[in-house]
Amino acid sequence: MATSPIPPRRLERLRSAPLTYAAVGASGTASAPAGYRTVHEERVLQRLDLDGAAEDLLTWRVHQRAGLRVAASTPRAAPGAVVDMRLGPGPLSVRIPCRVVCVVEEADRRGFAYGTLPGHPESGEELFLLRRGADGRITFTITAFSRPATALARVGGPVGTVVQDAMTRRYLAALDRLVGRPPS
Template sequence: MVFEIEGIDGMFLLQQPTATQIDEFIAIQAQQELTYSSLGATQVPTPPGGFQVDHSRICLGQGREVYEQAKRALQDWQHFRMNWVSLHRQQAVPEPGQNVAILAHALGLWVLNASRVIYVLEESEPVQRFAFAYGTLPEHAECGEERFQVEWRADDDSVWYDLYAFSRPQQLLSKITYPYVRHKQKQFARDSLQAMQRAVAIHEK
């Protein structure tokens, strides 16, 4: 396990990496393969075996305007706006094949994770929704896939943000500290729901 770097060749870091180092990290990880075989499995009802499943959702309001606001917020990755996590990307909106880095600060370390957008979808039936998912690359603490979705339900006009993921620890430090990792995963879900609430509330003013 690498705790200090020359350039950027590890994901558990003692110092915050620079923007240039993160760009180099993304470029290196862009040449790598995803770390799991069930690509796109966040679109099917039954998750692959051997993974921990997490599912969180929150009602953001009602009506087309709220849905469009939530969709724009998701396209702008505003669901990552929290005080202990930052997202770094080289393209503006999520699209298949896009590689991103997620930088988190925890336990006195800077943890840099690499992911790749697997799919982006937009549907009008049976529920109007916009969603995308990313999967993990080799330099990621976890192995798995996560889907981010906003939906507008015709039956009651409600708009929801839905977060669904399956994962298991991939790096040694993640396995050793797995109870803490699970705590941070749950915190991320809560903070992401709140970030989307804020994003919609700001646009409603």
């Protein structure tokens, strides 16, 4: 399933919008900013192909396989790229606009982080990182910090936490489910 393009007017608004938090890059550090909930989960993958796993991650297939509808400004995560995801059915779906703030492309580490844009129910950043160990096994780590940004997210309270935790588990499982599937 290929990503969709973002309509030009919406893309321009998202490109010019500021991130909704100040600590850009903090998802890649040991501590999150004060007042934010943190998530740090990892999974050792069954698959052993770092290049293939990185391609699935960087081309938004992990997000799609986790159940999101993805529209992106670029087919591959790149600094400054905008991704406008949706969760839920049709008109009841929640928009999840983000901007890629960094990309990691090293010999044994690949991934990216994105930050929230206005309209996202949360404010914060999420890092998706693949790391190949000395034994050749790949660990997929997700590190995030967030807090409610909209009235609905604040009223929803614990429901937002449950949804975020469920999505983290879905992302972590998605890479192994993509093994052997050709890109669409």
